[in-house]
Amino acid sequence: MPQQERPPLVDDDTLDELEREWFGRVHGRVLEIGAGEGENFGALALDVVWTGLEPDAERRAELAIRAREWGHEQPPLAASAERIPVPDGAFDAVIASYVFCTVPDPAAALAELRRVLVPGGRLVVAEHVGAPQGTAKRAVQRIATPCSVRWCHGCHLDRDTERAIANAGFLAEEVRRVRARSFPLGALPILLYEGVSPA
Numbered sequence: 001m002p003q004q005e006r007p008p009l010v011d012d013d014t015l016d017e018l019e020r021e022w023f024g025r026v027h028g029r030v031l032e033i034g035a036g037e038g039e040n041f042g043a044l045a046l047d048v049v050w051t052g053l054e055p056d057a058e059r060r061a062e063l064a065i066r067a068r069e070w071g072h073e074q075p076p077l078a079a080s081a082e083r084i085p086v087p088d089g090a091f092d093a094v095i096a097s098y099v100f101c102t103v104p105d106p107a108a109a110l111a112e113l114r115r116v117l118v119p120g121g122r123l124v125v126a127e128h129v130g131a132p133q134g135t136a137k138r139a140v141q142r143i144a145t146p147c148s149v150r151w152c153h154g155c156h157l158d159r160d161t162e163r164a165i166a167n168a169g170f171l172a173e174e175v176r177r178v179r180a181r182s183f184p185l186g187a188l189p190i191l192l193y194e195g196v197s198p199a
Contacts, residue, residue, distance in 0.1 A: 007177040009187055015180050019043065019097065019126045022192050026124055028092030031116060033081045033109070034099030038066035051091070052076040053084060081109035084116050093122040100127050100161045102153055110168035119199035123170050128182075129191045130158040140185060162191050170195040 010018070020043040027047050032040060035052035037059050044050065050072040054060040063076045079085050082105050094113050103109045113123060131137035142158045162175065172195040179187040 007179050007189065009179045009181070010190075012180070015178065015190065018176070018178070018192060022124055022126060022194065023095050023097070025194065026093035026095055026122055029090065031084070031086075031091045031094045031113075033084075033094060033096050033113070034102070035063055035076060036097075037062040038070070040095065040097055041066060041070040041072075050074065051086075053079055053081065055080050080104075082112060084112050086116050088115050089118045089121075090116050091121060092118055093124065096123075096125045096127070098127055100125070100164070101155045101157070101159055106159070106161070106164045107168065110164060110170070114168060114170070114197050117197040119197065121197045123165070123193070123195050123197065125161070125165070125191065125193040127161045127191050127193070128157070128180075128188045129161050131189050137186075137189075157185070157188075162193060165193060165195065169198060171198060 019040075023040050023043040024045055027045055028049065029051070030044070030048045031051050031053060033053045035054045038052070041050075050067065051074050052063055052067060052072075054063050054076050055078065057078070060076050060078060067074070067076065077085060081099070081103050094117060100106050100109070117123070138158065166172070172193065174194045176192040178190045178192070180190050182188045
């Protein structure tokens with residue numbers, strides 16, 4: 001069996017550019033889950049009508065301020081990705097930036113994203129993910145994950161987010177994989193995903 005080719009190693013600036021290009025693809029009514037303190041506002045197109053979801057109260061307060069500075073008047077939602085308090089089909093796109101590693105129930109969250117998206121709505125994700133099964137890196141991630149869950153806001157280093165997205169029924173349109181340096185674990189796999197919710 002041929003050895004799987006390793007994704008390219010990129011520096012922080014290159015990864016930032018890739019993420020900006022990825023999130024710049026969405027238009028219309030956009031939900032950002034786990035929006036943090038608004039790090040992605042500069043990447044969004046001018047026609048985006050943004051709604052943010054952030055369960056952490058301190059981050060949500062900062063997010064509300066930054067959202068207004070960027071011209072987004074909708075207050076961020078105080079909710080988790082597993083229970084989004086909006087009607088079905090409320091959004092044209094959902095973006096998620098390094099969120100699925102911390103979501104307690106990714107399957108429930110992805111089912112909610114399908115519910116709140118219009119048929120054919122877009123899901124755009126940037127996420128660090130588990131290394132391929134059977135690799136030394138995956139073993140290290142598995143060993144380190146209990147510590148990262150406890151000390152890094154619930155972060156699971158070994159999640160297979162691409163598989164979870166596929167299992168939720170999303171259809172991939174473009175997938176890109178890179179690696180980025182991370183202390184102390186070395187280069188971590190990064191998934192850049194764009195797909196659609198089936199009609």
